[in-house]
Amino acid sequence: MLAVNKVAAGYGGIPALFDATLEVRAGEAVGVIGPNGAGKTTLLRVISKLIEPTSGTLSFEGASLAGVPAHAIVGRGIAHVPENRRLFPRLTSEENLRMGAYIARGTFAQRLEQVYALFPRLKERRAQVAGTLSGGEQQMCAIARALMSGPKLLLLDEPSAGLAPVVVQSIFELVRKICAEGYTVLIVEQNIRQVLKVVNRAYLLDAGRIVRSGSAQELRAAPEIQKAYLGL
Amino acid sequence: MSEIFDIYLLEAVLNGLLLGGLLALLSLGLNLVFGVIDVVWICYAELIMCGMYAVYYLYVQYHWPLVLAMLAAIALVALLGWILHQFVIRPVLNAEPINQLLVTGGVLFFLQAAATLVFGIEFKNLGVTLPSVRLGEMSFSAARLVAFGAALGGVVGLWLFLSRTYLGTAIRAISQDRAIMPLMGVDPGRIFALTSALGGGLAGLASCLLVLQYDIHPSIGLSFGPITFLICVLGGLGNMLGGFIAAFIFAQFIAVGGFFFAVEWGYVIAFIFFIAMMFWRPRGILGK
Numbered sequence: 001m002l003a004v005n006k007v008a009a010g011y012g013g014i015p016a017l018f019d020a021t022l023e024v025r026a027g028e029a030v031g032v033i034g035p036n037g038a039g040k041t042t043l044l045r046v047i048s049k050l051i052e053p054t055s056g057t058l059s060f061e062g063a064s065l066a067g068v069p070a071h072a073i074v075g076r077g078i079a080h081v082p083e084n085r086r087l088f089p090r091l092t093s094e095e096n097l098r099m100g101a102y103i104a105r106g107t108f109a110q111r112l113e114q115v116y117a118l119f120p121r122l123k124e125r126r127a128q129v130a131g132t133l134s135g136g137e138q139q140m141c142a143i144a145r146a147l148m149s150g151p152k153l154l155l156l157d158e159p160s161a162g163l164a165p166v167v168v169q170s171i172f173e174l175v176r177k178i179c180a181e182g183y184t185v186l187i188v189e190q191n192i193r194q195v196l197k198v199v200n201r202a203y204l205l206d207a208g209r210i211v212r213s214g215s216a217q218e219l220r221a222a223p224e225i226q227k228a229y230l231g232l
Numbered sequence: 233m234s235e236i237f238d239i240y241l242l243e244a245v246l247n248g249l250l251l252g253g254l255l256a257l258l259s260l261g262l263n264l265v266f267g268v269i270d271v272v273w274i275c276y277a278e279l280i281m282c283g284m285y286a287v288y289y290l291y292v293q294y295h296w297p298l299v300l301a302m303l304a305a306i307a308l309v310a311l312l313g314w315i316l317h318q319f320v321i322r323p324v325l326n327a328e329p330i331n332q333l334l335v336t337g338g339v340l341f342f343l344q345a346a347a348t349l350v351f352g353i354e355f356k357n358l359g360v361t362l363p364s365v366r367l368g369e370m371s372f373s374a375a376r377l378v379a380f381g382a383a384l385g386g387v388v389g390l391w392l393f394l395s396r397t398y399l400g401t402a403i404r405a406i407s408q409d410r411a412i413m414p415l416m417g418v419d420p421g422r423i424f425a426l427t428s429a430l431g432g433g434l435a436g437l438a439s440c441l442l443v444l445q446y447d448i449h450p451s452i453g454l455s456f457g458p459i460t461f462l463i464c465v466l467g468g469l470g471n472m473l474g475g476f477i478a479a480f481i482f483a484q485f486i487a488v489g490g491f492f493f494a495v496e497w498g499y500v501i502a503f504i505f506f507i508a509m510m511f512w513r514p515r516g517i518l519g520k
Binding site: 048074080088 | 405
């Protein structure tokens with residue numbers, strides 16, 4: 001479904017990602033794990049064209065994404081939940097969802113119902129200004145906003161970042177639920193232990209390079225991951 | 233004696249209210265553009281001047297019906313707003329604020345000079361005199377009543393547009409987080425251009441109302457440009473509700489101050505109030 005081939009990218013001439021090659025097949029949940037500053041966020045930003053790759057190719061459902069502007073990506077079926085959630089703080093929760101459905105207005109009411117079934121809390125908070133939601137609710141709202149476009153592929157950037165441990169649990173529970181609903185998900189996480197419980201496969205990114213890949217089980221058992229990241 | 237005094241004071245207060253509506257409309261477009269694009273159109277009042285000339289020429293020279301001439305003027309100024317954004321603002325969108333002020337300041341002098349060349353310096357007016365409306369002992373200019381009604385209509389219409397439509401919500405959203413708008417499938421450049429056209433359209437509406445009350449000349453922008461800008465600052469730049477409230481406060485100072493002393497004194501008091509407020513609340517009444 002998504003093929004990233006030898007992609008490099010950076011900011012203002014400073015490279016952050018080298019030669020990344022990975023793929024996501026329809027129906028899969030794939031993780032990209034690695035420490036802070038490994039290039040995980042950059043990878044997602046390249047896929048949704050918020051930054052242009054300096055080299056390499058991207059294709060989605062067999063069609064190249066070269067020359068596709070960032071604002072046309074969601075129309076292709078890729079929805080991106082950005083780092084730090086980035087809700088519109090002074091819009092209400094439901095107005096944020098409305099923005100998520102900007103390109104899919106005809107199905108707004110129907111999607112809203114689906115999303116509220118998945119996140120009943122957001123229905124209670126629908127009229128609340130997003131900036132005053134709790135961290136967990138904000139993360140739900142950000143994920144729900146991305147789902148409003150009816151994406152084929154969901155990109156999740158660190159959904160657990162900055163949340164209390166109990167809330168982290170419930171967010172991963174939700175991610176698991178979304179995967180079970182049949183969405184294809186590419187999730188970037190520092191919380192390696194948790195994310196490996198949710199995804200089918202994962203890539204390990206370190207210092208801008210993909211250094212390892214495999215099934216979640218394999219990676220959990222890999223000695224270098226156990227030692228460096230899981231503290232075993 | 234005191235009874236007459238009271239009724240004239242009431243008349244002044246009500247006239248201030250009517251003036252407030254007009255000032256509120258004037259501040260609306262400038263505030264919208266600043267709130268969304270973060271650029272101050274110093275030449276905003278000169279766009280209004282262009283609209284006033286458009287109404288004048290279409291109505292007086294080409295004998296269009298007045299309402300049609302006004303609609304055309306609104307469309308023209310909306311187009312000017314769009315052009316201003318695409319050709320002047322867009323290239324300096326990421327430049328220092330001072331550069332942005334300087335370019336729009338340049339447009340101000342360009343429009344003034346161009347209007348002097350093309351239209352000449354003599355005062356022009358529509359030759360339309362709307363009657364005054366009497367209410368008991370008090371009298372109000374019908375032009376002001378019309379302006380007040382249209383201004384209120386413009387404010388309510390804009391509010392409905394911003395709160396009820398996808399496009400309006402996107403305009404509010406983009407002012408809160410420009411960088412992630414593409415993730416919503418929104419092209420920020422397009423929203424900016426549309427906002428500019430909308431800001432221009434509001435300037436156009438203001439020009440239709442002003443042309444009913446004032447003579448047109450190339451530097452008319454200077455007589456209400458500064459006050460428009462001050463109202464926006466007093467309300468909190470970019471805060472439309474703040475601008476709305478500030479417009480009515482300012483208008484009361486002018487009207488009631490003018491009643492007790494002289495019209496000029498009304499302005500002096502309003503500006504003293506403004507300066508005092510800048511010490512007390514430098515970010516405006518509703519500024520954050």
